[in-house]
Amino acid sequence: MPGRVRRCPLKTPDRPYLALGLEGSANKLGAGVIRHDVDGSSTVLSNLRHTYITPPGEGFLPRDTALHHREWALKVIKDAMKQAGVSIHDCDCICYTKGPGMGAPLQSVALVARTLSLLYNKPLVGVNHCVGHIEMGREITGAQNPVVLYVSGGNTQVIAYSRQCYRIFGETLDIAVGNCLDRFARVINLSNDPSPGYNIEQEAKKGKRLLPLPYTTKGMDVSLSGILTSTEALTLDKRFRADGQPNGPDDTDYFTPADLCFTLQETVFAMLVEITERAMAHIGSKEVLIVGGVGSNVRLQEMMGIMARERDGNVFATDERFCIDNGIMIAQAGLLSFRMGHSTPLTKSTCTQRFRTDEVHVAWRA
Structure with a gap:
């Protein structure tokens, strides 16, 4: 594409890489930890989520969904780290859903990701939700x-x-x-x-x-x-x-x-x-x-x-x-991007409701 520098395809990592992924574009709050090993394989260490469920006949509103994510974020992340057997200090990056999705829930999760990035001095990686689904699907199947x-x-x-x-x-x-x-x-x-x-x-x-x-x-x-x-x-x-x-x-x-x-x-x-x-x-x-x-x-x-x-x-x-929205797919796509040298500056760690799949530079594929 014009103006883009073509990079080499993703190489086998020289050491294990760990990423925490946070997803919250709709009514599911997810956190997951993935490891990329030196043999080129990936290992899902944890993949937890909590769903905001409304009464029959009702949909989920952005404001209420965002409140759910804020209330459950700490517990879901703590449980994901505990299940993975690692701490945030061990992670190479923190990945979050940049978009697309519902505005208020996206903002809640982005705020959590920024806070963790500042507290633990970890790079941020904003991830396209759709690309996260694709990369996790490719990896698993x-x-x-x-x-x-x-x-x-x-x-x-x-x-x-x-x-x-x-x-x-x-x-x-x-x-x-x-x-x-x-x-x-x-x-x-x-x-x-x-x-x-x-x-x-x-x-x-x-x-x-x-x-x-x-x-x-x-x-x-x-x-x-x-x-x-x-x-x-x-x-x-x-x-x-x-x-x-x-x-x-x-x-x-x-x-x-x-x-x-x-x-x-x-x-x-x-x-x-x-x-x-x-x-x-x-x-x-x-x-x-x-x-x-x-x-x-x-x-x-x-x-x-x-x-x-x-x-x-x-x-x-x-x-x-x-298949259903989860944190591990965000961790997978984010870590692939991070290993190609990409990270999201704190000043640009925003989110957007409209983020098309074809706007992403898939640098890790040849």
């Missing part, structure tokens, strides 16, 4: 150069690496897939514990009817707000049975909340599989890596697997420990 489907509460992107940058091939034109699922969970009053998306997935397993919904792919992009509106409208249909039970023996043309969860998942996931396959064809890749909170959805992994096998390819995904 061993995927070499995959097309990445990044699906979470705030982001939906199809990404591929080229020339030290993660290029965005396609994305949502309005709301993210996780936001779509979460908002519908509130409509049908599903619990937010452990997460609305997880409870949508469990309800969908009981669904038996596939109802018609808009299918909106536009080239490499998707649009999800109209699908959400249409699904919400079906809850007002006279055939909808909120309790999941028919009104009598003659009531055969009815559908349930489980049917709507099943329909919403199948439709939205089919759209995501389509644009991912198009990206694979474009770059000639046979690997797909699914990252982000929605990436832990087993049905999405199954559908992507069917497509990949038809192309003689492979799907790589992780479980909820690494």
Whole structure:
């Protein structure tokens, strides 16, 4: 890219490196410690998080989420260091989520990171949340150069690496897939514990009817707000049975909340599989890596697997420990950047709600 100096790819470390990662871009506060060893391997020493959970039917507001992060930050960090068996003095750097995300929660975690940096005289590394997901996914699964489907509460992107940058091939034109699922969970009053998306997935397993919904792919992009509106409208249909039970023996043309969860998942996931396959064809890749909170959805992994096998390819995904927002992914991406000589000056240790994946210089990849 113009104005950028091309660096050598990341070399094997000459000594073990340790990093503390702090994540708090949404309702999950995470802290994790990772070690990069001299043999080139990485070891997850700890990966803890605490989730702000609201009552059924309610979302999480920025102010309340930020308050949760401030209240729990000290305990989560202490427990992460204890589980790792190290102290902050042993860490080479402190990594935090710079963005994207919700403003107030991001600021709370950035403040904690700056405070630790000053107290212990440790370098800071601001990390792009999306790149954190990608690098942790690559590390855990061993995927070499995959097309990445990044699906979470705030982001939906199809990404591929080229020339030290993660290029965005396609994305949502309005709301993210996780936001779509979460908002519908509130409509049908599903619990937010452990997460609305997880409870949508469990309800969908009981669904038996596939109802018609808009299918909106536009080239490499998707649009999800109209699908959400249409699904919400079906809850007002006279055939909808909120309790999941028919009104009598003659009531055969009815559908349930489980049917709507099943329909919403199948439709939205089919759209995501389509644009991912198009990206694979474009770059000639046979690997797909699914990252982000929605990436832990087993049905999405199954559908992507069917497509990949038809192309003689492979799907790589992780479980909820690494898919759902966590501190260790921030530590991984931050330590990779730190080992290339990058750190964030204290005067620029801000955060931003809008920080695109393709704005990051991926200096550690050739």
